[in-house]
Each structure stands twice: as structure tokens, then as C-alpha cells.
Amino acid sequence: MIWLRLFNLLMAVFMLAPLVLILWMSFTPFEMFRLPTDTLSLRWYREAFNYPGFLNAFFLSARLALVTALAASVMAFLAAYALVRFRFPGRRFFEALFLAPLLVPGVVLGIALLQYVNAIGLYNTFWALVLAHVAIVTPFALRSIQAQIRAVPEDLEWAAMNLGASRLQAMLRITVPLTARAVLAGFVLAFIISFAEVTVTIFMTGPAYPTLPVRIYNYLSDQVDPTVAAISAMLIVLSLALVLLLDRLGGLRTLAK
Amino acid sequence: MALELRDLRKRFGDVAAIDGVALRIEDGEFFSLLGPSGCGKTTILRTIAGIVTPDAGAVVLGGADITRRPLHARDVTLVFQNYALFPHLTVFDNVAFGLVMRRVARAEIRTRVEEALALVRLAGLGQRYPAQVSGGQQQRVALARALVVRPSVLLLDEPLSNLDARLRDEMRGELREIQRRVGITTILVTHDIHEAFAMSDRIAVLDRGRVEQIGTPTEIYQRPRTRFVATFSGQMNEFDGVVEAVADGRASVATPAGRRVAAAVTDDAPGPGARASVMVRPERVRLDPPADADQRLDAIVESVTYLGGSIRMVARAGGDRLLADLPTGDAPPPAPGARVVLGWRTADAVLVAAG
Amino acid sequence: MNAGARRWLPFLLLLPLTAVLCVGFLLPLIQSVENSFHGFSPRGIDRSTWTLAAYTKLFDPFYAGVFGRTLRISLIISAITAVLAYPVALYVAQLRGRAQAFLLLVYMSPWLINVVVKAFGWTLLLGPRGTINTILRTLGLTDAPVPLMFNETGVIIGLIHGHFIFVLLPLWAALAGIDPNLRWAAGNLGARPWEIFRRVTLPLSLPALMAGVIINFTMNMAAFATPALLGGTRVQVVSFLAYEVNLVDLNWPLGAAMSMVLLVATLVLVVLSQRIVASGRRRVMFEGAR
Ligand SMILES: Nc1ncnc2c1ncn2[C@@H]1O[C@H](COP(=O)(O)OP(=O)(O)OP(=O)(O)O)[C@@H](O)[C@H]1O
Ligand SMILES: [Mg+2]
Numbered sequence: 090m091i092w093l094r095l096f097n098l099l100m101a102v103f104m105l106a107p108l109v110l111i112l113w114m115s116f117t118p119f120e121m122f123r124l125p126t127d128t129l130s131l132r133w134y135r136e137a138f139n140y141p142g143f144l145n146a147f148f149l150s151a152r153l154a155l156v157t158a159l160a161a162s163v164m165a166f167l168a169a170y171a172l173v174r175f176r177f178p179g180r181r182f183f184e185a186l187f188l189a190p191l192l193v194p195g196v197v198l199g200i201a202l203l204q205y206v207n208a209i210g211l212y213n214t215f216w217a218l219v220l221a222h223v224a225i226v227t228p229f230a231l232r233s234i235q236a237q238i239r240a241v242p243e244d245l246e247w248a249a250m251n252l253g254a255s256r257l258q259a260m261l262r263i264t265v266p267l268t269a270r271a272v273l274a275g276f277v278l279a280f281i282i283s284f285a286e287v288t289v290t291i292f293m294t295g296p297a298y299p300t301l302p303v304r305i306y307n308y309l310s311d312q313v314d315p316t317v318a319a320i321s322a323m324l325i326v327l328s329l330a331l332v333l334l335l336d337r338l339g340g341l342r343t344l345a346k
Numbered sequence: 347m348a349l350e351l352r353d354l355r356k357r358f359g360d361v362a363a364i365d366g367v368a369l370r371i372e373d374g375e376f377f378s379l380l381g382p383s384g385c386g387k388t389t390i391l392r393t394i395a396g397i398v399t400p401d402a403g404a405v406v407l408g409g410a411d412i413t414r415r416p417l418h419a420r421d422v423t424l425v426f427q428n429y430a431l432f433p434h435l436t437v438f439d440n441v442a443f444g445l446v447m448r449r450v451a452r453a454e455i456r457t458r459v460e461e462a463l464a465l466v467r468l469a470g471l472g473q474r475y476p477a478q479v480s481g482g483q484q485q486r487v488a489l490a491r492a493l494v495v496r497p498s499v500l501l502l503d504e505p506l507s508n509l510d511a512r513l514r515d516e517m518r519g520e521l522r523e524i525q526r527r528v529g530i531t532t533i534l535v536t537h538d539i540h541e542a543f544a545m546s547d548r549i550a551v552l553d554r555g556r557v558e559q560i561g562t563p564t565e566i567y568q569r570p571r572t573r574f575v576a577t578f579s580g581q582m583n584e585f586d587g588v589v590e591a592v593a594d595g596r597a598s599v600a601t602p603a604g605r606r607v608a609a610a611v612t613d614d615a616p617g618p619g620a621r622a623s624v625m626v627r628p629e630r631v632r633l634d635p636p637a638d639a640d641q642r643l644d645a646i647v648e649s650v651t652y653l654g655g656s657i658r659m660v661a662r663a664g665g666d667r668l669l670a671d672l673p674t675g676d677a678p679p680p681a682p683g684a685r686v687v688l689g690w691r692t693a694d695a696v697l698v699a700a701g
Numbered sequence: 702m703n704a705g706a707r708r709w710l711p712f713l714l715l716l717p718l719t720a721v722l723c724v725g726f727l728l729p730l731i732q733s734v735e736n737s738f739h740g741f742s743p744r745g746i747d748r749s750t751w752t753l754a755a756y757t758k759l760f761d762p763f764y765a766g767v768f769g770r771t772l773r774i775s776l777i778i779s780a781i782t783a784v785l786a787y788p789v790a791l792y793v794a795q796l797r798g799r800a801q802a803f804l805l806l807v808y809m810s811p812w813l814i815n816v817v818v819k820a821f822g823w824t825l826l827l828g829p830r831g832t833i834n835t836i837l838r839t840l841g842l843t844d845a846p847v848p849l850m851f852n853e854t855g856v857i858i859g860l861i862h863g864h865f866i867f868v869l870l871p872l873w874a875a876l877a878g879i880d881p882n883l884r885w886a887a888g889n890l891g892a893r894p895w896e897i898f899r900r901v902t903l904p905l906s907l908p909a910l911m912a913g914v915i916i917n918f919t920m921n922m923a924a925f926a927t928p929a930l931l932g933g934t935r936v937q938v939v940s941f942l943a944y945e946v947n948l949v950d951l952n953w954p955l956g957a958a959m960s961m962v963l964l965v966a967t968l969v970l971v972v973l974s975q976r977i978v979a980s981g982r983r984r985v986m987f988e989g990a991r
Contacts (some may be wrong), residue, residue: 093792100789102806103862107822108814110832114825164718171714183715190726192971194923196940197733198726204736204953205729220725225884227718256710271817285815288925288940292947304928305817313824321818328814336806397885417888418896430886435902495890593800619753 104340108325114315115322133319143320146304150284153215153300157222158230158279165222166272170260173238174246191228198224199292206293213295221284221293222283229282236265237271273336281331347408347498347531348373349394354403356389358557360407361548363389364400369616371499371533376525378534380540381552382564382578387535390552391501394533395424407498418447423492427503429484431476433698436488437463437473440517444495460482462494465524482513489521493528500525502534507543517543539579543567551575567627569612573698576625583631585624586700597626597697603665607641622698626690629656631670633680635689639680642668642689650679730964737957748951755958764942771938774853774928775921778860778867779914784866785861787910791902793869794876805873812866816952820930823859824850827931855931856938863927864920864961868913871978875909876902908977915974939963 118130137143138301171177172184190198202221203212211217218320243266265272287302294303301324305317356611361691363386371377379387392398394405396417404413412420423444431440441462463469466486468479469609476484492500504522506514511536536542542549543563546669551558551566551574559566559575570576587601597615599610599622604635607624616622632639645661645668657668657679670688673681680686726730734859740750758764793804811819826832827849834846849855879902932938939959947956 093788096788097792097804104807104811104865107819107826107862110819110825111822111833124760136960160721164721167714168718171711175711177708177711180711183719186722187718192720192939192968193726194919194940194967195729196730196923197964197967200923200943200947200956200960201733201872202725203727203947204957205732208732219722222724223721227722237803246787273790281813285813288739288923291925301880302815304819305815306926306930309804309817309821309824311820313828317821320827321815321821323819324815329810332806332813392885395885395889397889417885418891418893420889422889423888424886426886428880428882430882432883432887432901443887443892447887493889511977599841662862697895 111318111321111325111328115262115318117315120314122176127286130206131241135313137319137323140316142299142304142308143316146299146301147196147320149298150301153218153222154280154283156219157226157283158276160219161223161226161230162234162272162276165227165234165275166265166268169231169235169238174243185230189230190224195225195286196292199289200218202289202293213297215298217300218290218300221289222286225286225289226279232266232280233278234271234275237268241267270338274335277331277335277338281328281335285328300336347534349408349499349531350404350406351390351394352392352404352406354405355401355599356386356393356398357401360554364393364403367403367552367555368558369557369560371502371531373531374529375541376522376532376534377545378536378546378549379552380536380539380542380549380578382537385552386555387537387552387642388574390504391424391535393497396420396499397424397581400635402649404528405621421496421498423499423690424504425488425492425503426599427505427507429476429505430487431484431487431491433476435475436472437468437474437476437479440476441472441486441494443491448495449698455687458494459490462490464612465527467491467593468595479499482509482517485509485517486524489524492525493530493578496530499534500518500530502532505534507536507538514541521545526680533641540656549579553578556678569696570625573623573625573700576696576698581626581628581669583628585666587624589618589620589697591618596692597624598623599697600629602700603663605643605666607699609693610693611697616698616699622697623700628658628669629671630690631668632690633659633672635669636688639689639691641692641695642687644685645683645688647682649682659688663688691697708903712811712912720801730934733957733960735817736953737961738979739954741952745951752954755954757964759958759962760953767939771922771940772937774856774860774936774938775918776877777838778857778864778921781857782865782868782943783910786865786872787914790872790876790906793873806867809866810862811855811862816863816926819863820859820927822853822863823931827855827858850931850933853936854931856928856936858878858914859927859931860921862922863919863924867917868910871909871913871916875906879905906982912978919970923963923967953958961973977982 096293115133116129116131117131127213168183170188172180191246198221202217205222206212206214206275207216211220211296218225245263245267246259249263285302286300287306290300291303291306294300298306305320351367351369354367355362367390368628369377379390381387386560389398393400396412396415396547400413404411407420407422408410411463428648432443438459441459442455444460450458459472460469463472466489468483468486471479471483480489484507485508488553493691496618502521506517509517518541534542534545545564546563548562549566550560553574559571561569566575567579570579572595576582583598585598585601585605587605587607590598591601591639592611592615594607595610595612597611598606600606610623626641643663643664648660648662648667651658653675657672657674657680659672661668661670663699667686736746737755738751738753740747740752740754743751759768789808793801793808796804824831828834829846829848829850831850833849834843837843837847849858857981883901883905884897889900924938925944928936928938929941929944943959944954946952946959
């Protein structure tokens with residue numbers, strides 16, 4: 090038992106080490122890791138903000154993630170409602186279609202999208218990225234929302250309709266409020282995933298739309314200096330905040346399934 | 347082998363699951379722990395098996411204190427309430443498990459497992475997985491698995507509770523039959539009085555982690571010593587009041603309504619002045635009682651319910667409500683509203699302390 | 702609402718997402734299949750010709766070599782991850798409540814953080830002037846930097862870290878789901894702790910382990926940013942090569958063919974892993990079925 094605990098501690102250190110080191114390095118003035126480590130500075134944060142590429146990329150990523158999350162959570166709610174509440178021909182096909190992006194490796198989807206958006210003339214546009222990101226995040230959003238709709242007894246809607254509400258009114262007044270948290274959780278999850286997406290994006294993004302992860306990737310391919318540490322540190326904090334929010338909304342549990 | 351529990355105690359937080367239990371189970375005896383849900387039956391069995399470590403007290407098996415002995419080194423096998431069959435092993439391998447652990451030779455394992463499966467009438471099902479046999483068959487696999495190692499003591503934790511009524515009846519008989527044939531000391535945990543009565547040599551009735559009474563099924567049913575045992579072991583007519591006099595193995599109790607009822611008592615019964623109840627089983631109450639039924643009262647029939655084997659009559663006598671289980675005879679029972687005389691023998695009534 | 706409306710309402714609700722996924726997912730993949738069978742000339746993809754040239758090209762030693770290396774590295778990562786994740790899962794599964802939730806969050810955190818950021822973190826740790834080498838040098842254990850990066854070691858470390866959760870989660874769920882009575886029953890029948898592990902716990906968790914390892918393996922095969930940043934050009938893997946083929950050589954048929962091979966392999970493995978989990982579940986869940 091003591092060995093298991095010790096081993097676990099080691100593995101936890103392994104898991105957190107790169108993250109902790111980034112946070113640490115972002116606050117030192119040095120180019121590389123140094124011992125002893127006793128000087129602090131905000132040098133890399135200044136450089137990060139002064140480097141225009143990163144700031145622009147951050148806003149692009151935020152905008153992309155926001156649009157993606159909004160579109161995906163609304164469309165996923167409508168689709169989840171149909172999948173849970175109705176029996177119709179082709180139901181399983183639709184469900185499979187929505188969950189399928191989960192099974193397709195990022196490189197494969199990236200290559201397919203690159204060639205496709207070029208063919209239809211959407212290459213190097215914002216909306217091409219939105220299209221790709223919605224496809225990537227949909228399975229995650231859909232699953233958490235579906236689970237929540239299933240948890241709302243259909244009888245509640247029948248009761249509302251029995252009292253004179255139409256199907257649409259029943260959905261809007263009963264099911265929507267009762268599943269709002271799950272939809273919000275789906276939104277946050279979609280945002281997190283879209284904001285962090287690299288593989289697909291790197292294949293299909295044109296020069297006009299480098300998202301933040303792509304920007305960092307390109308920067309790191311050339312050089313390694315702690316400017317990236319400052320940005321990464323901010324991203325880690327942002328991700329952790331969003332993850333905690335997601336946990337609060339109960340979304341992390343559906344993720345674990 | 348004889349098993350003794352010495353002042354066993356176990357708390358979970360502020361619940362005393364076992365609150366000072368002392369018992370001695372003789373070699374070859376079929377002993378039951380009977381009590382309502384949550385009274386600590388499972389905890390006692392798990393303590394004997396070594397799954398739960400007691401806070402105080404001792405488990406003594408054949409004279410040796412095994413309280414601190416590890417789980418795997420006790421010669422006591424448990425049939426779990428949910429059977430706990432290993433889902434990844436065949437029926438045969440499940441039964442063989444204990445023998446493999448005991449390093450029994452392969453050839454012997456084969457014959458012993460076949461024997462055990464035949465004993466529980468499962469011969470031929472050895473190659474199936476637990477999920478592929480019925481609930482009753484799973485129960486017998488669990489039994490075979492526990493028996494095949496020839497343990498000193500066999501522990502059964504409500505082994506029949508998951509079965510339907512018919513299968514349960516059959517299995518009761520089979521289980522008792524197998525136990526007799528193998529002659530193994532057995533402890534059965536149950537909350538079903540009929541099960542305990544049908545199978546046991548002796549029963550310990552438990553309530554909230556304590557032993558209320560130990561005795562043969564007849565003693566428990568006919569001479570309950572506490573109110574809890576009396577009411578838990580079946581229906582009772584109760585007359586609450588104060589003991590007036592005790593003499594010649596007889597006590598009489600006066601109820602607040604002024605009625606006097608008597609019961610046969612032993613020496614340790616509540617004395618004069620104590621608050622106590624006289625209790626009598628519904629099936630001891632007779633309609634138009636014969637001469638030896640010395641306790642009598644006039645009553646008015648409230649309802650009559652046909653139960654198949656008997657007739658349940660509810661009658662009112664002054665402020666008291668009486669239940670009587672009458673034999674189904676040729677004559678029709680009295681109709682509601684009829685005036686009747688009900689009675690029973692003093693010897694059939696018991697006296698228990700109030701509260 | 703009338704019956705006609707009820708019939709088309711679900712399709713109306715499904716329409717937006719279906720449309721988006723058709724354009725953003727289904728049609729691109731279908732086109733990939735098509736493109737992989739087209740010819741290639743220096744001017745780009747030649748949609749007028751149909752050929753298996755792209756697929757045959759994958760057999761030449763260079764491309765086959767990259768596939769081989771990717772396969773080998775992915776297998777090594779999965780094997781090490783399995784060995785490391787098992788004790789972790791054992792420990793996490795026996796924890797309760799908050800402690801368990803906290804540890805899961807710790808192990809999940811690498812997955813929830815940007816791949817590029819993680820790779821950068823590893824660069825800081827593993828680089829020639831990185832933390833580990835600095836510490837080793839300061840302690841006087843080495844003179845020259847130990848090469849931990851821009852080689853397979855770096856890729857392996859980075860991906861063990863990045864894809865750990867895919868083995869841990871199913872394994873943890875399986876271990877936590879084993880009825881403790883089964884272990885007690887084994888002990889009651891004479892099994893010592895090691896025997897209980899070997900004969901009950903391990904076999905009951907093996908399907909979940911296998912399933913997790915397969916998912917992990919497919920993730921390793923398709924990883925892009927981590928191998929690119931930690932392996933550099935010396936450790937070329939399939940996805941990195943695919944990037945060059947598509948965006949530098951602009952050889953789309955070949956790129957499409959590479960992705961098709963990857964996709965088919967992945968799907969086969971995923972289906973396989975679901976079979977394994979399903980068969981494991983059927984056995985473990987028998988108690989619920991009664
Ligand atoms: N591991 C445990 N942790 C906390 N409390 C427990 C634990 N095991 C048992 N208890 C408590 O101890 C008491 C006795 O439990 P036990 O399982 O022995 O009852 P039981 O007589 O077998 O009941 P049942 O007939 O329902 O199986 C109960 O109040 C129960 O809630
Ligand atoms: Mg119990």
C-alpha cells in the first residue's frame with residue numbers, strides 16, 4: 090500500500106511537472122532553467138504582450154472558440170432533443186454521424202478538410218475553421234446534453250402538454266430550463282476543446298488565420314524562449330479555470346464516461 | 347467444529363453494529379442468526395470470516411482464538427448474500443478455487459469438485475459461466491464452492507433471499523439435507539422467521555446488535571422471553587398491564603380496563619407490581635373453547651377472512667382487539683356482528699416485561 | 702400538434718447539425734477517399750485519372766519505414782503506459798470521494814491542456830539546457846547533456862504523458878466496479894493477497910486495460926504536434942510526414958492515401974476494443990442481470 094501511494098505520488102509529479110515548470114519559468118528573467126532559482130520577473134509577460142502575433146492569435150482563438158461553442162451547443166441541444174424524445178427512421182444513423190468525429194484521428198480530418206475547403210473555395214477563411222471545430226467538439230457537447238435530457242422525465246412534458254402547452258412550448262418552458270446547466274457545460278467543454286485544438290487546425294488554417302495554438306507551434310518550431318512560457322502559463326490558468334467551471338457544472342463526470 | 351463468540355463488539359461511526367454478542371455453537375449444529383434488517387447479522391458473519399475486524403471480543407474456533415488470523419488462513423467458508431461467484435471463471439473453476447488455493451493435487455481436485463457439484467445437483471454444468479446458470483443454480487454453485495474445501499464451519503448469509511418462493515422452499519429442504527449429510531457446523535443468517543424455524547437446531551434472535559434470546563425454534567416461538575422476540579417471531583394478541591400476583595408458575599396481569607389475564611411463567615418472569623404484557627398466539631385462541639381453555643372472554647366478531655389453510659377472525663372484547671386463527675372446518679364461521687366466546691389455555695400464554 | 706408535424710419535427714431539429722457535419726466532416730472524408738485514387742502531376746492533383754499509385758507508393762521503403770517507426774513508437778508508448786497506469790488505477794480506485802476526484806483531475810489535467818503548451822513544458826524539462834540536464838550537471842553526474850529530446854525518447858515521454866488518461870480512465874472504472882465481495886470471497890477460500898490480485902482483480906480488469914491500450918495506441922499513431930516538437934525532423938512519424946506531403950509537396954492523392962490507411966487502421970482497432978469491453982462487461986455485470 091505504501092509503495093502504491095509512493096508510486097502514485099511520483100506519477101502525479103510526472104503529470105504536473107511540465108505544467109508547474111512552465112508556470113515557474115514564466116516568472117524568471119532567464120532564457121533557460123537555472124539553479125539556484127531565486128530571481129523573479131515579469132519580463133516574459135511583457136514580451137508576450139509586446140509580440141503582436143500572439144495577442145492577435147489569442148483574440149482569433151477566443152472568437153473562434155466562442156462561435157464554435159455557441160453554434161455547437163445550440164445545435165447539439167436541438168439534435169439531442171430529437172434523438173432522445175423521438176423515434177423515427179434513421180435515428181441511429183444520425184446519432185452515429187454526430188459521434189463519428191470522435192473516432193477519426195485529427196490528422197485524417199485535417200487532411201480531408203484541407204483538400205475539401207480548397208475545393209469549395211473556403212480555404213483561408215474564418216468560417217472554414219468554424220466548420221471544422223464544430224465537427225470536432227460536437228460529440229462531446231452532444232453526449233453531455235443527451236444524458237441530461239434523458240434525466241428529465243418525459244412525463245413532465247406530457248404534463249405541460251396536458252395542461253395546454255404545445256410541444257414546442259413544453260420543450261422551451263420545461264426541458265430547456267431543466268437542462269440549461271448541461272447545455273452550459275456543453276458550451277464550456279466545446280470552448281475548451283476548440284480553444285486548444287491544434288492538429289486539424291494546423292492542416293487547414295491559411296496564413297490569415299493562425300489560431301493561438303498554431304502560432305505557438307510555429308514559434309516553437311523555430312525557437313524556444315520563455316515568451317511562450319508566459320503565454321502558456323496564462324493558457325494553463327485559463328484552462329484550469331474553465332475546467333473547474335466545467336466541474337462545477339457537472340460536465341467533467343459525463344466526460345469520464 | 348465448535349465456534350464461540352466472546353463478547354464481540356463492532357462500531358461503525360456511532361452505530362453499534364455488534365453490541366456485545368456472546369454465543370456458543372456446537373459441533374455439527376445448524377445455528378441461525380435471526381433479526382430485522384440492519385441488526386448486525388452480516389457484520390457478525392463477516393467478523394467470523396475475518397472480513398471485519400472486531401473492536402473487542404474474540405472469535406474462538408475449536409478452542410483456538412482466531413480473532414486476529416488473516417482472512418485466508420481461517421478454515422471457515424462463507425456463502426455471500428449475493429453469492430460473489432467469480433464471473434470470469436467457469437462453475438467448475440469457481441468450485442475448484444478453494445482447493446487450488448489449498449494446493450490440493452489436480453486429480454483430487456477433479457474428483458472433489460465433481461462430487462460437490464453432484465451433491466448440489468449441478469453435475470454437468472461445470473463448463474458454464476456463472477452468468478449462464480439460473481439464480482437457484484448460482485446459489486448452489488456458491489454452496490458447493492464453500493462446502494468442497496470441507497471447512498470447519500460453513501457460514502450462510504441470507505443465501506435464499508434472492509430466490510422465488512417455490513425455489514426457496516425447495517432449497518431450504520436441500521440445504522438442510524446436505525448439511526445433515528456432511529455434518530458440518532453451519533451458521534445461517536436470515537431475517538425470515540420461517541426459514542430459521544424450518545432449518546435450525548437453535549436460533550439466536552438479534553436486535554440492534556444484541557442477542558435477545560437463544561433457543562430451539564419451539565422455544566423461540568412458544569416461549570419468547572422478550573416483547574421483541576414475541577412480536578418478531580409472529581403475530582401476537584397482547585394484554586398490557588401490571589403484574590398482580592405470581593404463584594405456582596402462573597402470573598396474573600390486570601389491564602387498565604380492569605380485565606384479568608393469566609400466563610404460565612418461569613422463575614425469571616417479572617414480579618408483582620411490574621409492568622408487563624400477557625401474549626398469546628392467534629392460533630391458540632379457540633372459538634367456543636373446550637373445558638381446558640381456562641382464559642375466556644365474550645367478544646363481537648368484526649371481520650372474518652378466509653386464508654385457505656385457516657380463517658383469520660378479528661373480534662372485539664371491550665377495549666381489546668383479538669386475533670384468532672381458526673381451523674377451516676365444514677361449519678361456516680360466524681358472521682361479522684355475531685357474539686362469540688373465545689378462549690385459550692393459560693399454558694399457551696406467555697408473560698414478557700413491558701417496553 | 703397534428704401527426705404530420707410530429708413526423709417532420711425531429712428532422713427539423715436535426716437539420717442544422719446534420720448540415721454542418723455534412724460539410725465539415727462527411728463530405729471532406731468522402732472526398733479524401735476519392736482523392737486518394739486520383740493521379741498526381743507536378744501541377745497538382747489530376748482529377749481526370751484514376752489510379753492506385755498513391756497506395757503503391759506507400760510501400761516504398763521510405764514511407765513504409767515511417768509507418769514502421771510510428772507503429773513501433775506507438776506500441777512502446779502503449780506498453781509503458783499500461784504498466785504505469787495499472788498501479789495508479791489500483792490506488793485511485795480504492796480512494797473515496799474528494800481524494801479520488803482530486804487525483805482524477807490531476808491525471809486528466811494534461812489532456813485538458815493544450816498539446817503545444819505541454820510540448821513546450823517538456824522542452825523546458827528535456828532540452829539540452831533544460832531542467833533535467835541542468836540538475837544533472839549541477840550535481841556533477843554528467844558533463845555532456847544527456848539527449849532526452851529530438852529523439853524517440855522525447856516523443857515517448859511526451860506521449861506517455863499526453864495520452865495516459867485514455868488507459869487510466871477505463872481501467873479505473875473497471876477496478877472500482879469490481880464487487881469487493883469477490884475479493885473477500887477469494888480470501889475466504891484461502892487466497893493470499895497476491896493470489897487474489899492474480900486470480901480475481903487482474904483478470905476482471907484485463908478487458909478494460911486492453912480497450913484503453915487500444916485507444917491509447919490509435920492516439921499515439923495519429924499524434925502530430927508532440928512528435929513534431931519533441932522529436933524534431935529526425936523522428937519523422939506518419940502524421941508529420943502527411944503534413945509535409947500535403948502542405949509542402951502538395952501531393953494530395955498521396956496525403957489522402959496516407960490518411961485513409963491511418964483511418965482504416967484506427968477504426969478496426971476501435972471496433973476491436975469495443976468488442977473486448979462489451980465481452981468483459983457481459984461477464985462482470987452478471988449480478989445486475991439477476
Ligand atoms: N462498512 C460499514 N460502514 C458503516 N456502517 C456499516 C457498515 N457495515 C454495516 N454497517 C451498519 O451496521 C449495522 C449492521 O449492518 P449489517 O449489514 O450487519 O446488518 P444486517 O443485519 O446484515 O442487515 P440486512 O438484513 O439488511 O442484511 C447497520 O446499521 C449498518 O448500516
Ligand atoms: Mg446482511
